[in-house]
Structure formats: structure tokens, C-alpha cells
Amino acid sequence: MEEVLRGLASKMHVEITVNEQKKEADVEPRLLLVHFLRENLSLTGTHIGCDTSNCGACTVLVNGKAVKSCTMFTVQASGKEVMTVEGLAKGGKLHPIQEGFWEKHGLQCGYCTPGMMMAGVALLQKNSNPTEEEIRRGISGNLCRCTGYVKIVEAIQYAAEKLREAQQQKVEVPAR
Amino acid sequence: MIPAPFEYSSPKTLSDAFTLLETSGPDSKILAGGQSLIPVMKLRLGQPSRLIDINNIQELSYLREADGYLRIGALTRMVDLESSDLIKKKYPIISDTASHIADPTVRNMGTAGGNVSHADPANDLPGTMVALGAEFVAASSKGTRVIKAKDFFVDTFTTDLKHEEILTEIRVPMYAPGTGGAYLKLEKRVGDFAIAGVGVQISLDNDGTCTRAGIGLTAVGPSVIEAVEAEKALVGKKLTEEATRAAASLASDASTPTSDLRGPADYKKEMIKVLTSRALKRAHQRAVGGSA
Numbered sequence: 001m002e003e004v005l006r007g008l009a010s011k012m013h014v015e016i017t018v019n020e021q022k023k024e025a026d027v028e029p030r031l032l033l034v035h036f037l038r039e040n041l042s043l044t045g046t047h048i049g050c051d052t053s054n055c056g057a058c059t060v061l062v063n064g065k066a067v068k069s070c071t072m073f074t075v076q077a078s079g080k081e082v083m084t085v086e087g088l089a090k091g092g093k094l095h096p097i098q099e100g101f102w103e104k105h106g107l108q109c110g111y112c113t114p115g116m117m118m119a120g121v122a123l124l125q126k127n128s129n130p131t132e133e134e135i136r137r138g139i140s141g142n143l144c145r146c147t148g149y150v151k152i153v154e155a156i157q158y159a160a161e162k163l164r165e166a167q168q169q170k171v172e173v174p175a176r
Numbered sequence: 177m178i179p180a181p182f183e184y185s186s187p188k189t190l191s192d193a194f195t196l197l198e199t200s201g202p203d204s205k206i207l208a209g210g211q212s213l214i215p216v217m218k219l220r221l222g223q224p225s226r227l228i229d230i231n232n233i234q235e236l237s238y239l240r241e242a243d244g245y246l247r248i249g250a251l252t253r254m255v256d257l258e259s260s261d262l263i264k265k266k267y268p269i270i271s272d273t274a275s276h277i278a279d280p281t282v283r284n285m286g287t288a289g290g291n292v293s294h295a296d297p298a299n300d301l302p303g304t305m306v307a308l309g310a311e312f313v314a315a316s317s318k319g320t321r322v323i324k325a326k327d328f329f330v331d332t333f334t335t336d337l338k339h340e341e342i343l344t345e346i347r348v349p350m351y352a353p354g355t356g357g358a359y360l361k362l363e364k365r366v367g368d369f370a371i372a373g374v375g376v377q378i379s380l381d382n383d384g385t386c387t388r389a390g391i392g393l394t395a396v397g398p399s400v401i402e403a404v405e406a407e408k409a410l411v412g413k414k415l416t417e418e419a420t421r422a423a424a425s426l427a428s429d430a431s432t433p434t435s436d437l438r439g440p441a442d443y444k445k446e447m448i449k450v451l452t453s454r455a456l457k458r459a460h461q462r463a464v465g466g467s468a
Binding site: 029032035051052054059065072 | 177178179180181182183184186207210211214215217218227229231278279280281282284285366367
């Protein structure tokens with residue numbers, strides 16, 4: 001009972017920008033970020049896989065860095081920017097990483113896919129032209145039990161190319 | 177899995193953190209990267225009454241050489257140890273180690289200070305810090321004290337840090353040219369704890385005679401092990417095949433592994449011999465090649 005009271009007594013106010021929208025809530029400090037996203041915000045694209053920081057299904061970006069949202073408390077994300085798989089597509093248009101998974105069949109059951117895509121996005125932000133080995137290292141915190149990873153690597157390579165092309169066009173426009 | 181309830185504070189300065197530590201119970205804990213502590217809490221192996229989150233204390237996040245030491249702020253993330261050009265060039269044993277800790281996503285959060293303070297005998301950084309002869313700076317409202325690596329790691333999950341103290345810095349001596357190091361880890365799969373790991377740092381004089389050797393062993397005892405006899409056997413000698421083999425054998429003798437899911441004890445002892453020998457060779461190459 002004392003435990004319960006202590007938990008209830010200590011709710012804290014958090015303000016978190018999730019997919020560019022400001023969210024506020026009063027939460028228990030023990031509420032994990034993945035539960036906040038899924039249960040408080042109904043953003044169920046972020047999956048809970050192993051729940052032991054191994055599988056990476058719950059990977060989201062916090063201030064641009066890939067983190068396992070089952071291993072971070074919601075209160076730690078207060079004041080920060082979180083991006084989930086729901087934040088990838090803009091105006092009905094798929095993000096290049098989503099397009100890549102679609103075009104290259106980067107998924108079978110799809111359970112690991114949201115985390116895999118977020119890890120892929122984080123990787124491509126740091127390295128716009130990764131080698132196959134760099135991709136494999138980059139997603140080594142994410143487990144897939146269906147594909148054998150070959151198609152996932154291809155999907156990320158596809159996204160890398162699309163993103164580089166988009167970058168190229170941006171650079172070329174002002175020169176005209 | 178949901179941890180037991182706790183109170184949470186996130187001070188912005190060290191002095192506020194000291195005050196919180198002093199006014200909260202003995203079961204309060206410091207939260208750094210949380211990549212070990214949060215799993216411990218989710219499994220309810222630990223139920224701290226209060227977490228003091230030090231992630232917002234900017235003064236703990238730095239990586240620089242000053243006054244004869246490489247100074248690693250306690251909040252330095254593993255990803256920064258792994259990717260820093262300074263580390264890669266002058267302390268490759270540290271980038272070797274960081275790149276083998278858990279996986280890249282965990283390394284975005286996990287901190288140097290947290291890794292050593294957790295004192296898991298299977299954590300990789302303690303072995304490396306023992307090999308490097310590192311020192312640990314513990315601070316409290318009463319001041320700071322410097323703890324040698326051999327005194328810092330007391331037992332399984334136990335360091336010399338007092339409840340009121342916070343580890344603020346890890347100091348690695350800047351060795352003269354002719355120094356080299358390497359960390360080798362045998363693991364079943366990416367992200368797993370070591371079956372066995374060995375960190376080695378050696379310094380050579382102009383004619384190639386070893387003037388200092390540090391050897392730390394991971395996951396083969398109740399705490400990180402310094403292979404003292406192996407270190408002694410190398411000093412004053414050139415790193416010949418024979419000397420390397422003898423040291424590797426002594427390092428293996430110093431290990432006290434237990435049989436578990438990662439392998440039987442005698443296998444792990446044998447692997448320490450192999451890893452020590454290989455690590456010494458790589459360290460030697462690096463020492464001769466000029467990068468420490």
C-alpha cells in the first residue's frame with residue numbers, strides 16, 4: 001500500500017514534443033517511454049518486443065538519436081523531441097526509408113519494422129552513404145526473426161540512395 | 177515489465193545532486209545512461225526509492241587531455257568513446273572496448289561513468305581501465321578523492337564509492353610514445369556479455385623492452401581481475417613469442433571463471449590465454465606503430 005501511495009503521490013508533469021507536436025501529461029516517474037507513447041498517446045507503431053533492451057523493436061529517436069524506448073523513463077524525455085515511426089511520412093507521402101522497405105520487401109511479419117526503420121533513419125542521418133557492413137553494424141541493436149536481414153539491408157540502401165538524390169536536387173536548385 | 181515506484185529528481189548542477197543524495201535514503205540511486213539500472217529495476221532486482229538523474233548536469237560531459245591525463249567526464253556516452261578521433265588515434269584500447277559494448281542503440285545512452293560504477297564483472301570498460309592504470313574521481317559536498325582502479329572495483333556490483341559520492345571523472349594517464357593497447361572480447365553474438373575479455377596496455381622503451389604492462393580480465397571472476405603476475409613477467413623483457421606465451425599463461429592462471437550458459441570454466445580459462453596472447457600482439461604492433 002505504501003508503495004502504491006508513493007507511486008501516486010509522485011506524478012510529474014512532462015512536456016514532450018512527439019512527432020513535432022507538443023504533448024503534456026502527468027505521469028509516474030516509473031512510466032517507461034514506450035508505454036507513454038503506446039498507451040497515453042495511442043502511438044502503437046512503436047512495438048514492445050523483448051522488453052529487455054535486446055531486440056530494438058521499441059527504437060525511437062530522442063533528440064535525433066536512436067534509443068530503446070523500453071529502457072528510458074518518460075520523465076527523462078521531458079523537454080526533448082521524440083520521433084516515432086508515425087512521424088516518418090509527411091503529407092501522405094512515405095519517407096524514403098518506408099518506401100525502401102516497401103520496394104525491397106524489407107519485412108515479413110513486420111514486428112521489428114518500425115524499430116528497424118528508426119534505426120535506419122538514425123544511421124542515415126550520421127552516414128548518408130553507408131557500406132553494407134556499416135548498415136549491418138548500424139542495425140545490430142535490432143533483431144529480425146523472419147528476413148535474415150538481406151532485404152532490410154537492401155531497403156536501407158534504397159533509402160540512402162533516395163535521400164542522397166533528394167539532397168543533390170536541393171543543392172542544384174539554387175545554382176540555376 | 178514495470179519497475180517499482182520511485183521518486184525522481186533531475187538536478188542541473190553537481191551541488192544540487194549532492195544535496196539530493198545526502199537528503200535521500202541509502203537506497204537512492206544515481207541514474208546515468210540507465211542501460212543497466214533500468215533493466216535491473218524492470219526485473220525488480222533493484223527497487224531504489226529515489227532516482228537522481230544526472231543527465232542534465234552538463235559539467236559531467238567532456239572528453240579532453242589535460243595535465244597529463246585523458247579526462248573522461250562520467251556522462252560521456254559510449255558512442256562518443258567509440259567515435260572520438262582523439263580516442264581512436266591515441267587510446268585505441270578504449271575505442272576497441274566501446275565498440276564491443278552492447279549495441280549501437282544502447283551505446284547512444286550508456287555512459288562511461290555508469291559502466292564502471294555498475295561494476296558488473298562482465299562489463300567491458302573495467303578491464304580496460306585496469307589495464308590503463310586509470311583513476312576514478314569521486315566527488316561529494318565534502319570534496320573530491322581519487323581512487324586507483326585496483327581499489328575502485330571491490331566486488332560484484334560493488335565499488336569503493338560511498339553513498340554520498342558521485343563518480344565525476346575517469347582519468348587515464350597519458351603514456352609516452354611507444355605505448356600501445358588493445359581490448360579483445362569473445363562473445364556469442366553482438367550485444368551479448370563477454371564469454372571472456374582481455375584488455376592490455378604496454379609501454380616499450382627505445383630498444384623494445386617493456387617498461388609497463390597492464391592487463392585486465394573481463395567476465396572471469398567475481399569482479400574485474402588485474403593479472404598482476406602476468407604484468408610483472410613482461411616488465412624488463414622484450415615481447416618475444418616466448419614472453420607473450422608465458423604472460424598469457426599467467427593471465428589465465430589469474431582468472432577464476434565459473435561454468436555457466438556462456439561456457440564451462442576450463443574453456444574460459446583457455447580463452448583468456450588465447451585472448452591475452454592476441455591482445456599483447458596487437459598492443460605491441462600499436463606500440464611500435466606509434467599510436468598508443
